[in-house]
Amino acid sequence: MESERFSNDQVDRVLGHLFSGLAVFHAGICEWLIEVDRGQRFLADGSPDLVQWVSARFGVRHSTAGQLVRVARRLQDLPVMRSRFAEGVLSLDQTDAISRMATAETEEGLVDECLGLSTAALDRAARRANPPSPDDVRSVWERRHLGLQWNLDQSELTFGGSLPGAEGRLFESAVRDRADRIPENPESGMFDPYPARLADSLVELAATSGDQTAPRRRSPCSPI
Secondary structure (H helix, E strand, C coil): CCHHHCCHHHHHHHHHHHHHHHHHHHHHHHHHHHHHHHHCHHHHHCCCCHHHHHHHHHCCCHHHHHHHHHHHHHHCCCHHHHHHHHCCCCCHHHHHHHHCCCCCCCHHHHHHHHCCCCHHHHHHHHHHHCCCCHHHHHHHHHCCEEEEEECCCCCCEEEEEECCHHHHHHHHHHHHHHHHHCCCCCCCCCCCCHHHHHHHHHHHHHHHCCCCCCCCCCCCCCCC
16 A cells, blocks of 8 residues: 555544444443353352453453453443444543543543543543552551462462552553563473463463562552
């Protein structure tokens, strides 16, 4: 395709139609995910939750699968947004951000108000609309922990814990991004199950980091 053959207006129109069509496709996916979620159909494939099932079954990043599932679940209570999304008026990212702020009573006016805003502005507005209280922030920080437990012959380590939101997102992003880059298993020619790739990615991160001079993170509730 020779770009010189098309004017800027033509390019804008074509891309506008394509992105609108992409929103329609995303809305269609969300409609089917609502059906899958209602019937818990992912359990038949041995998947513990819908997000993991979408990621593994259709080869999309876990973050993409998570966004689609979150939007699908919110839209069940937001008929106006559901319709505008299906018409291609709202993109997936716009729907994601606005649905975090909307209720069935406010969604119509909120959609009209937010349509001209950038996705960055929408994300900021959604965070402001759902702020944690200082007590919640302190409580989550104080509950942070990591438990490590070896079996008797030390052939297997079991662990689990919890992190505050910002640290949790940092941890999740690092682990999932690396897991998404792990190639197929050379022995089977197929991708290992996603939980196994998450475990492998965590080990890779531990093996390639470990700066002992980094300053200890300060509690968000402690004075400077």
